[in-house]
Amino acid sequence: MPEYTLRIRRFDPHSGEAPHWDEHAVKMRERDSVLDAILAVRGERDGSIGIRCSCQQGICGSCAVRINGKPGLACNTHLEVAAARGGGAATARPSSGKGSDDDMGSYGAVIDVEPMGNMPVIRDLIVDMDAVHWKKIRRVTPWLIGKQPVPEREYIVGHENMVDVTQTMACIQCGACVSDCLSMEVDPDFIGPAALAKAYRFVGDPRDAMQAERLKDLSEDESGLYDCTHCFNCVDACPKEVAPMSQIMRLRRIAGTDHQIKDRNNGYRHEHAFVNNIERNGLLHEADLLPDSYGGKFHPRAVPELISSLPTALTGLRRGKMTVGGALGHPHKAPPEVKRIFKTVESRGSRVELNLYVSGVEEEPGDKPTESESR
Amino acid sequence: MPSHDVLIIGAGLAGQRAALAAAQAGATVAIVSKVHPVRSHSVAAAGGINAALNPEDSWESHAYDTVKGSDYLGDQDAIEIMCSEAPNELLWLEHAGVTFHRNERGQLGTRAFGGASAARTYYVADITGQAILHVLYEQLMKHHERLDRYEEWFTTDLLQDDGGRCVGAICRNLRDGQLELFNAKSTILASGGAGQAYRPTTNGLIVTGDGITQAYRLGALLMDMEMIQYHPTTLAGNGLLITEGARGEGAWLLNGNGERFMERYAPNKLELASRDVVSRAEQTEINEGRGFPDGTVALDVTKVPKRRTLEALREIVNIGRDFAGVDITSEPIHIRPGQHYIMGGVKTDSFGRTTIPGLYAAGEVACVSVHGGNRLGANSLLDTLIFGRRAGEHAAGLVNSIPMPNVPASRVLDTERWIGAILRRDSGGRRIAAIKQELGDTMNEHVAVFRNADGLASAHATIRRLKEEAQKAPVDDRGSVFNQDVIGAIELDYMLDVAEAIVVAAEERKESRGAQFRTDFPKRNDAEWLKHVDISMNGADVPKVTYSPVTITRWQPEERAY
Numbered sequence: 034m035p036e037y038t039l040r041i042r043r044f045d046p047h048s049g050e051a052p053h054w055d056e057h058a059v060k061m062r063e064r065d066s067v068l069d070a071i072l073a074v075r076g077e078r079d080g081s082i083g084i085r086c087s088c089q090q091g092i093c094g095s096c097a098v099r100i101n102g103k104p105g106l107a108c109n110t111h112l113e114v115a116a117a118r119g120g121g122a123a124t125a126r127p128s129s130g131k132g133s134d135d136d137m138g139s140y141g142a143v144i145d146v147e148p149m150g151n152m153p154v155i156r157d158l159i160v161d162m163d164a165v166h167w168k169k170i171r172r173v174t175p176w177l178i179g180k181q182p183v184p185e186r187e188y189i190v191g192h193e194n195m196v197d198v199t200q201t202m203a204c205i206q207c208g209a210c211v212s213d214c215l216s217m218e219v220d221p222d223f224i225g226p227a228a229l230a231k232a233y234r235f236v237g238d239p240r241d242a243m244q245a246e247r248l249k250d251l252s253e254d255e256s257g258l259y260d261c262t263h264c265f266n267c268v269d270a271c272p273k274e275v276a277p278m279s280q281i282m283r284l285r286r287i288a289g290t291d292h293q294i295k296d297r298n299n300g301y302r303h304e305h306a307f308v309n310n311i312e313r314n315g316l317l318h319e320a321d322l323l324p325d326s327y328g329g330k331f332h333p334r335a336v337p338e339l340i341s342s343l344p345t346a347l348t349g350l351r352r353g354k355m356t357v358g359g360a361l362g363h364p365h366k367a368p369p370e371v372k373r374i375f376k377t378v379e380s381r382g383s384r385v386e387l388n389l390y391v392s393g394v395e396e397e398p399g400d401k402p403t404e405s406e407s408r
Numbered sequence: 409m410p411s412h413d414v415l416i417i418g419a420g421l422a423g424q425r426a427a428l429a430a431a432q433a434g435a436t437v438a439i440v441s442k443v444h445p446v447r448s449h450s451v452a453a454a455g456g457i458n459a460a461l462n463p464e465d466s467w468e469s470h471a472y473d474t475v476k477g478s479d480y481l482g483d484q485d486a487i488e489i490m491c492s493e494a495p496n497e498l499l500w501l502e503h504a505g506v507t508f509h510r511n512e513r514g515q516l517g518t519r520a521f522g523g524a525s526a527a528r529t530y531y532v533a534d535i536t537g538q539a540i541l542h543v544l545y546e547q548l549m550k551h552h553e554r555l556d557r558y559e560e561w562f563t564t565d566l567l568q569d570d571g572g573r574c575v576g577a578i579c580r581n582l583r584d585g586q587l588e589l590f591n592a593k594s595t596i597l598a599s600g601g602a603g604q605a606y607r608p609t610t611n612g613l614i615v616t617g618d619g620i621t622q623a624y625r626l627g628a629l630l631m632d633m634e635m636i637q638y639h640p641t642t643l644a645g646n647g648l649l650i651t652e653g654a655r656g657e658g659a660w661l662l663n664g665n666g667e668r669f670m671e672r673y674a675p676n677k678l679e680l681a682s683r684d685v686v687s688r689a690e691q692t693e694i695n696e697g698r699g700f701p702d703g704t705v706a707l708d709v710t711k712v713p714k715r716r717t718l719e720a721l722r723e724i725v726n727i728g729r730d731f732a733g734v735d736i737t738s739e740p741i742h743i744r745p746g747q748h749y750i751m752g753g754v755k756t757d758s759f760g761r762t763t764i765p766g767l768y769a770a771g772e773v774a775c776v777s778v779h780g781g782n783r784l785g786a787n788s789l790l791d792t793l794i795f796g797r798r799a800g801e802h803a804a805g806l807v808n809s810i811p812m813p814n815v816p817a818s819r820v821l822d823t824e825r826w827i828g829a830i831l832r833r834d835s836g837g838r839r840i841a842a843i844k845q846e847l848g849d850t851m852n853e854h855v856a857v858f859r860n861a862d863g864l865a866s867a868h869a870t871i872r873r874l875k876e877e878a879q880k881a882p883v884d885d886r887g888s889v890f891n892q893d894v895i896g897a898i899e900l901d902y903m904l905d906v907a908e909a910i911v912v913a914a915e916e917r918k919e920s921r922g923a924q925f926r927t928d929f930p931k932r933n934d935a936e937w938l939k940h941v942d943i944s945m946n947g948a949d950v951p952k953v954t955y956s957p958v959t960i961t962r963w964q965p966e967e968r969a970y
Contacts, residue, residue, distance in 0.1 A: 046889055064733060076841025080893035081885035085443070087612035090648045090727060092538060093447045109730045155583065156890040162444070163559070176546040177505030187502045189514040195507045196719060199532060202507050202539050203722075206446055238507070 034060045035141055037112055039070050041082060042147040043157050052154070054145075055082075063113035067146060068096055070112060071158075083157035091272055094205030097212065098158050099147040104209040104270045107146065116142035149212035151221075166208045169228040173251070177235060180242040188240045201234040204275045210267035222256035226267035226277030229258065233280035236287060248288040252297065258284055259297040290384075302326050312375050315367035320346075320360035409817060412438040412556065413807040414800065415576055415592030417563045417619060420448035421537070421789060422771025422796035423598030424544040426760075429800030430596075431554040435807050438590060440558040440579050442599075442614065442895070445545050449600055449612045450771075450792065453537025454651035454723060455521060456529035457501075457789040459494035462518070465526045467491040472963055474787060477523040477682045478751075478780025479922035480938065480965040481632065481958060486758045486776040488961060490787075490794045497793050498530055506543045507532050509720070519720070520656040521785045523682040523970070529786040534651045534723045537789060561588075562895055564823050566595065566622045566767065567815050574626065574767035575813035578823050582895070585888030587820045587827075593810040594766055594803035597623060597754065598796060601772035602906040604899075606747035607848025608647025610639055616899035617906035619773040623754040624905060629763045630943040631775040631956065632752035633906075634913035635923045637783055638857050640686035642746030644704045648731055650724050650743055652785040655679040657720060659709040661690065662740060663698040669705070674970035681970035684782040684923045687745035691857040694744065706740035745857055749788065751779040751923065752913070755942060755956075760799025766810075768799040777940065780958075781922015830883060830897050837880035840896050844903070847874055851907055855914055860928045864915045871911060875904045909943045912951045916941050934965050 039059050044052040057074045068086055075082045084107070085095040091109040098107050101118040152160035180188070210226040217223045224232075232251060235241045251258040258281065267277040288294040289301035296302070306325035310318055323342055327335035349355040414430040416423045419441035427439040441448065460470040471491040475482055502508055502516065508530050511517035521529040532539035548555055561579040564587070569575045576592040599619030603611025624630055640661070641650040655661070661679050663669045673689035674681035681689075690705050699705050709717060709724075714737050717725060721736075728736040753775035760768040760776075771792040778791055850870045854863035878900050885893035919933040920926050942954045 045887060047887055064731075076839065076845075079884055080840065080896065081887070081891075083890045083892060085447070087443065087447055087449065087614045088452050089612065089646070090452070091730065092535075092723070093443075093449070093451050093612060095443070095447045109726075111730075159890050171549055176550040177543075179503055179505070183503055186499060187508075187516045190510055191514055192510045192512055192517075195510045195532075198507050199535075199539070202532065202542065203535060205451075205538065206542075234507075235505075238505070240505070 038143045040145045064111050066108050067110045068107035083159045094207035097207035097209045104212040106272045115144045151217050166211050169225050173228045173232040178243045190239050194239050198237045201230045203273045209270040210277050213266040215264045223260045230277040230280040245292050252294045313365045315371045409589050411591040412436045413593050414803045416596045418599035419445035420450035422792035425793045425796035426596050426800035429797040430804040433804035435804035438556045440561045442562040444559050449615050450541045451538045454534040455653035456531030456536045456786045458786040459498040461495040473524050475963045477784040481780030483777050483959040484961040485959045486778050490778050522680045523784040534653050534721050573765040591813045596768040596799050597773050598771050599773050601750045605903040605907045606851045609747040610649040617902045621902035621905040629755040631755035631940045633909045635751035637749040638687040638745035639748035641743040644742045647746040657712045660711050662706045663693045664700045677970035704742035704744045707743045708740040709736040759802040770795040770799040833882045835882045838877045840881045868911045871908050913941045916953050
């Protein structure tokens with residue numbers, strides 16, 4: 034069996050000691066999980082290692098930690114996957130010497146296990162989820178406010194609608210996305226990926242009576258819907274493919290398109306400027322992007338934005354990344370293939386959203402699981 | 409000292425449903441759980457929840473299937489209540505926000521499940537338990553002003569007054585190790601089963617029989633403890649659950665020779681016979697050399713259209729990929745029967761009342777008995793919700809007739825001494841993990857799909873020895889903040905009591921019925937054994953066996969074939 038050096042970040046608030054790394058040499062199979070390794074060490078050598086865990090199958094959401102720098106569930110991260118990620122050995126810190134008397138030189142890949150970020154550590158790998166994660170969940174009015182009158186039997190709702198919100202229902206509230214949310218690092222008040230995904234679970238549910246009110250509430254909050262910077266960390270972190278950032282984008286789209294809610298950061302118009310830009314040019318023509326995001330070159334709001342962007346433009350000119358002629362005299366000719374894509378998409382009767390949960394039961398040859406779900 | 413009309417211990421589906429019902433009825437409620445409520449093991453229930461909601465279905469048909477599934481050991485009055493109340497409970501869940509699968513007309517849609525004569529299982533992909541649990545927790549947050557949540561508090565003792573009435577509990581706040589005495593007019597145990605007494609098991613690490621043992625030590629009767637469900641499809645290596653929904657959607661079981669062996673055991677229902685029947689068939693194939701070399705048979709999910717698998721069985725696609733390295737949409741996966749559920753538990757009536765005044769139980773911790781010798785798939789979620797609600801409502805109905813108890817605060821000193829003694833154990837003893845492992849292996853070897861007198865006697869002797877060893881098992885952690893080590897010592901202690909009750913009941917029942925198959929008594933024997941085996945402690949450390957009758961309302965025992 035391969036050998037690993039399991040290094041666990043330890044912290045005991047009563048000890049008066051700073052957090053430290055605890056090293057354990059383990060012999061385990063490649064497909065054993067990081068949690069298996071931690072539990073083996075806990076069972077055989079040191080019962081004081083603190084980690085929440087229960088189901089061992091990625092469904093209870095207890096055991097989210099950082100493994101070699103990446104947040105995720107300890108129970109469904111294989112040792113070989115964690116080891117391949119590297120980071121542990123490369124950033125080897127001096128050992129405290131505690132908990133191991135093995136000759137470390139003979140052991141293999143280093144696997145660092147740390148508590149999640151963005152949440153205070155209570156003990157070892159246990160963080161205070163209530164103070165951060167659950168507080169944010171409570172912020173989004175996390176229960177269905179059913180349309181009235183409540184039907185005698187079930188609400189009649191499209192098959193696809195339920196499949197659609199099931200993607201966010203699949204969230205196990207593990208906190209991995211919260212752990213590595215960059216916006217939350219900068220603005221601890223940011224409602225955050227998990228809670229906004231939870232919000233989509235109600236906004237996207239046709240039984241909910243408060244779609245507009247929910248979106249208005251989340252939009253008006255300075256640390257709300259428009260505080261996300263699209264860094265994709267939450268999408269990478271999520272062990273259940275909930276894709277919180279995608280849910281945030283869908284909330285914004287419904288807010289802008291269906292409820293004419295003004296985007297605090299002008300992101301909605303910016304997004305449209307991108308789409309129109311591609312439609313006209315095929316490839317992105319950056320010189321038009323900024324003015325178009327503010328209503329065109331001569332729009333009163335665009336002028337100050339253009340002036341403030343002059344240094345960037347000058348740098349671009351100096352480094353040859355753009356030319357005056359290219360910026361002003363662009364032909365705006367998109368190739369026919371691009372035009373055809375736009376035509377196909379725009380001819381659809383309803384908006385199409387990507388969703389991991391596939392609808393329908395027909396088997397087609399070469400079927401791909403990623404296709405769309407219409408709303 | 410917190411005082412509430414109703415104290416609920418455990419926050420899975422039964423506990424949360426009880427809490428909501430009691431609060432709705434006007435009671436003050438505390439709900440205490442050793443883990444955050446959404447971590448409770450109800451979260452792992454995959455396949456669905458049964459209800460005869462379709463106009464062409466009937467609750468009587470559901471009830472008959474349940475009675476037959478129970479091998480006629482279920483109490484038919486309780487089964488009638490559960491099945492007749494199921495449709496309204498399902499609609500309550502739908503209105504509360506559960507994202508149940510819809511058919512093409514936008515109505516609630518169903519899938520087929522084992523042992524059922526109609527497709528009456530309602531579901532959310534294969535995360536039904538998770539979806540319902542999270543929605544109930546949404547409701548707990550919504551009604552927070554009437555419901556005090558104590559999340560990550562471990563219950564150490566149930567309290568009893570001089571008259572024998574249960575008057576609350578002592579709980580330890582895991583966050584800081586402080587003990588708190590909870591006074592309550594009524595206490596509802598909803599702390600789940602005891603799967604961790606087995607290895608492997610589909611149950612989470614938290615499922616350690618706490619409530620069963622707490623009630624048992626208070627003097628409550630346990631019932632049907634010998635009835636341990638082995639689920640037909642658990643992963644070969646680690647015992648993880650592959651939902652029955654897979655077979656409901658059309659997956660086949662194949663032996664090592666590629667034969668669809670269920671044709672020989674259950675020619676009509678095939679893979680969708682009762683779980684005890686399918687598990688026995690698989691184990692027979694394996695024992696008679698027709699399995700795979702790793703002691704398994706195969707589940708072939710490729711019979712299900714791929715798009716359907718990806719939509720409705722997504723979780724097991726993940727489990728296959730993450731835990732077995734198998735893409736179940738393109739190849740069969742090796743499975744075998746594995747410990748999954750305990751039909752027995754703390755004996756209750758249909759309002760959840762145990763034999764101890766003031767103490768209720770609901771969900772897997774309890775035995776009503778609606779599952780008898782064998783539980784049908786998708787009846788456990790129903791059991792938790794129906795009897796959780798009924799217990800909550802019943803307890804709330806008594807708040808004006810019971811004075812608030814006032815247990816002396818000094819009672820926590822006993823608990824403090826007990827925990828202190830665990831913390832001070834010498835380091836010489838056998839480790840908790842090693843004892844637990846031997847217990848799990850012993851139960852899985854001798855108290856499994858097939859049992860006999862010698863094996864059971866050997867298991868009993870092992871458990872007696874492990875009980876001694878457990879009293880000396882050292883803990884490494886002497887701290888107060890999230891000391892999971894000391895909790896582990898207490899949980900081990902609980903599991904050993906549950907295991908002994910299981911073995912004693914299995915030794916007692918000298919026939920084969922439901923999940924209890926005695927190779928030395930291979931036939932069902934209604935003349936002598938159409939009765940419940942009850943286990944009680946009554947002070948002595950030796951389980952005492954008594955019997956209680958099975959309630960039969962309209963379905964006389966018949967030969968059982970699928």
